[in-house]
Amino acid sequence: MAVHTPASSCFGAKYQALAPLRILRGLVCLLVLLSTAFIMLVFFGFISAVIVRLFSVRYSRRATSFFFGAWLALWPFLFEKINKTKVVFSGDDVPSRERILLIANHRTEVDWMYLWDLALRKGCLGYIKYILKSSLMRLPVFGWSFHILEFIPVERKWEADESIMRRMLSTFNDPQDPLWLALFPEGTDFTDQKCLRSQKYAAEHGLPVLKNVLLPKTKGFCACLQELRESLTAVYDVTIGYKNRCPSFLDNVFGVDPSEVHMHIRCIPIDTIPVSESEMSTWLINRFQLKDQLLSNFQIQGQFPDPATQRDLSGVKSILNCMTIVAVTGTCMYYSFSSVWFKLYVSLVCAYLVPATYFNIRPQPIHIPF
Numbered sequence: 001m002a003v004h005t006p007a008s009s010c011f012g013a014k015y016q017a018l019a020p021l022r023i024l025r026g027l028v029c030l031l032v033l034l035s036t037a038f039i040m041l042v043f044f045g046f047i048s049a050v051i052v053r054l055f056s057v058r059y060s061r062r063a064t065s066f067f068f069g070a071w072l073a074l075w076p077f078l079f080e081k082i083n084k085t086k087v088v089f090s091g092d093d094v095p096s097r098e099r100i101l102l103i104a105n106h107r108t109e110v111d112w113m114y115l116w117d118l119a120l121r122k123g124c125l126g127y128i129k130y131i132l133k134s135s136l137m138r139l140p141v142f143g144w145s146f147h148i149l150e151f152i153p154v155e156r157k158w159e160a161d162e163s164i165m166r167r168m169l170s171t172f173n174d175p176q177d178p179l180w181l182a183l184f185p186e187g188t189d190f191t192d193q194k195c196l197r198s199q200k201y202a203a204e205h206g207l208p209v210l211k212n213v214l215l216p217k218t219k220g221f222c223a224c225l226q227e228l229r230e231s232l233t234a235v236y237d238v239t240i241g242y243k244n245r246c247p248s249f250l251d252n253v254f255g256v257d258p259s260e261v262h263m264h265i266r267c268i269p270i271d272t273i274p275v276s277e278s279e280m281s282t283w284l285i286n287r288f289q290l291k292d293q294l295l296s297n298f299q300i301q302g303q304f305p306d307p308a309t310q311r312d313l314s315g316v317k318s319i320l321n322c323m324t325i326v327a328v329t330g331t332c333m334y335y336s337f338s339s340v341w342f343k344l345y346v347s348l349v350c351a352y353l354v355p356a357t358y359f360n361i362r363p364q365p366i367h368i369p370f
Helices: 020-054 057-072 074-082 111-121 134-138 142-148 158-172 192-204 219-231 249-254 277-301 315-338 340-358
Strands: 086-091 100-104 128-133 152-154 180-183 234-243 260-269
Touching: 020 057, 020 074, 020 142, 020 249, 020 315, 020 340, 057 074, 057 142, 057 315, 074 086, 074 111, 074 249, 074 315, 086 111, 100 111, 100 219, 111 128, 111 180, 111 234, 111 260, 128 134, 134 142, 134 152, 134 340, 142 340, 152 158, 158 219, 180 219, 219 277, 234 277, 315 340
Parallel strands: 086 260, 100 180, 100 234, 128 152, 128 180
Antiparallel strands: 234 260
16 A cells, blocks of 8 residues: 655745734733633632532533633634634534534644634533643643643553543533533644654555544544443534644744634534444544545645635624633732732642642532431
């Protein structure tokens, strides 16, 4: 079986020059995002995800979704309104607020952030959860937020990950809790070197040789369906493509790339997906073959087929949301610096979040006998 040259578009010229004004604007945006994340986490996330959870997991998740949904909406505002990145949707027009498993290709380190643009339009921004590498949980502030939002950390070694994944997945099976569970089955972002290794493995094992995506790892996907099948509505198969190059995190912050983000969405009813693990694995590999072809055509045509109409992000609502969060952040920061009691509270919350995130600890509801 032939090994093909990877079709990478991650190393072209930048869409916008990194001018001094862009650097200044990006640093201001990054400072705002970090400071607001810390305040939302300490003053609202801790109360909703820890204190409220002692009494009700369902209401804890709803409160956490409300507060962090407002903060997460700052990122689509940055992407679409400040950086002027055009987000183009195609494929199926999916309904709002379904319980779904979302699978996507992993072109670059920030693919997962652009899924927020879709989730915001579908009313599920605060309910999106990711399966992500455990090293990201050690990031200051952001790692604590990932823990509060119940992201699933993995080492990308199935022997170590299976028990943790199944334990956390089993807590998501309440059909009354909205859920968008996002999984990147490739397990890592796409590079030419990784693609060549993937192609070599595929050729040696009689599997499809792909040039725009990596061969997907199937065990995590199968575990998700085995644990959640009865409570899910569908699987969303999302294919992401970029113009004119794949962005890095700092490209997003400074607004130099990408010029356009394209998302092609297929909504697959859960009852049409096979049940046995071997058939699920084959089904997933077949989906990635289709992704590979979609991306090949995207590179030629500059768009995915079946354009879909999604409402534009409201500039007025985005600005009001941003102003509200900044005002709340400023007020909380003022009291944190001026009041001994607020300083003590912040210190205690941070002292709790460090070990809770590291050891993946969450409180269990208190059962009061009557």
